[in-house]
Amino acid sequence: MNFTLRQLSYFRSLCQHRNFGRAAEAVHVSQPALSVQIRGLEEIMGGPLVERRARDVVLTPLGRQVLDLADHVLEAARDLDRLARDQGHGQRSLALGVIPTLAPYLLPGTLAQLRALDVQLLVTVREARTERLLQLLQDGELDAAVLALPSGVENLVEAELFRDHFLLAGSRSRLAQMDELDNQMRPTDLRTEQLMLLEDGHCLTDQALEVCAMTRASSAINMGAGSLGTLSRLVAAGFGLTLMPELAAQAECDAATGLSVRRFPAPQPYRRIGLVRRASSAGGDWFDQLARVVREVGETIIHDSRARF
Numbered sequence: 429m430n431f432t433l434r435q436l437s438y439f440r441s442l443c444q445h446r447n448f449g450r451a452a453e454a455v456h457v458s459q460p461a462l463s464v465q466i467r468g469l470e471e472i473m474g475g476p477l478v479e480r481r482a483r484d485v486v487l488t489p490l491g492r493q494v495l496d497l498a499d500h501v502l503e504a505a506r507d508l509d510r511l512a513r514d515q516g517h518g519q520r521s522l523a524l525g526v527i528p529t530l531a532p533y534l535l536p537g538t539l540a541q542l543r544a545l546d547v548q549l550l551v552t553v554r555e556a557r558t559e560r561l562l563q564l565l566q567d568g569e570l571d572a573a574v575l576a577l578p579s580g581v582e583n584l585v586e587a588e589l590f591r592d593h594f595l596l597a598g599s600r601s602r603l604a605q606m607d608e609l610d611n612q613m614r615p616t617d618l619r620t621e622q623l624m625l626l627e628d629g630h631c632l633t634d635q636a637l638e639v640c641a642m643t644r645a646s647s648a649i650n651m652g653a654g655s656l657g658t659l660s661r662l663v664a665a666g667f668g669l670t671l672m673p674e675l676a677a678q679a680e681c682d683a684a685t686g687l688s689v690r691r692f693p694a695p696q697p698y699r700r701i702g703l704v705r706r707a708s709s710a711g712g713d714w715f716d717q718l719a720r721v722v723r724e725v726g727e728t729i730i731h732d733s734r735a736r737f
Contacts, residue, residue: 436469442466443487448463503568507568524572525575526573527574529673557629562584575702576635584705592730599666615640615671622668623668626659636671639671664684675729703722
């Protein structure tokens with residue numbers, strides 16, 4: 429074997445960024461150093477891997493074949509490296525990603541249960557938005573991720589865990605006034621000027637817009653909050669209404685003075701929460717066990733929420 433993992437890593441970076449400068453920056457080397465490694469790989473493979481243009485590059489047919497195999501080689505190399513480190517420390521590891529609208533509510537119970545089941549398990553957590561988690565998952569930096577389904581990405585195994593219903597959230601006085609007028613309000617009855625949502629990029633915003641039959645182009649929607657905590661405090665202070673995930677309702681109502689929630693009439697809108705992994709990664713006990721733990725934690729929180737609201 430004449431090629432190196434470094435050459436494959438640099439080549440994949442070039443394929444991702446489609447530009448030598450950006451690819452070099454991503455792997456923390458100079459552009460000439462990256463170019464030398466790419467040319468060396470081309471010599472080994474017996475032909476050009478990319479068509480070089482003024483501002484970008486395009487994969488050749490040979491380049492596409494090499495990229496597909498390089499992904500498998502690099503993923504296997506990362507797995508071997510992790511296995512060696514784990515064995516050296518007598519530990520097993522799990523790299524788990526969780527979206528921000530789930531992490532504060534699911535992680536404490538999930539991590540506690542995982543530790544109780546296996547004290548040798550070393551869990552690292554990455555909280556990020558869906559798009560970033562999916563990229564990290566595909567790059568092999570995460571073993572699994574908890575997010576809203578469907579992921580929309582091929583070559584992922586998805587396991588649905590539970591359904592997280594949306595509640596109407598606002599100040600106590602505002603919801604009381606609305607109840608006097610119409611206690612059967614549906615999401616599609618909300619006016620755009622009433623609605624406050626998380627900033628663009630959160631999948632929760634897309635889901636809320638969908639169930640309210642609105643789009644980003646709808647006028648007067650306030651999409652500026654960076655977290656559910658901020659959003660809860662704003663609507664608790666009377667600055668509008670929002671859709672609150674059932675999973676977050678208890679924690680946010682306890683934290684935001686004056687925040688109140690109401691259930692929508694049946695059929696209640698919801699999001700599907702699931703656990704995903706790469707189809708190429710080894711499945712089996714670890715994935716099934718993780719799914720059971722996260723499902724149990726989520727369903728317990730939701731059960732308590734339904735008893736209260």
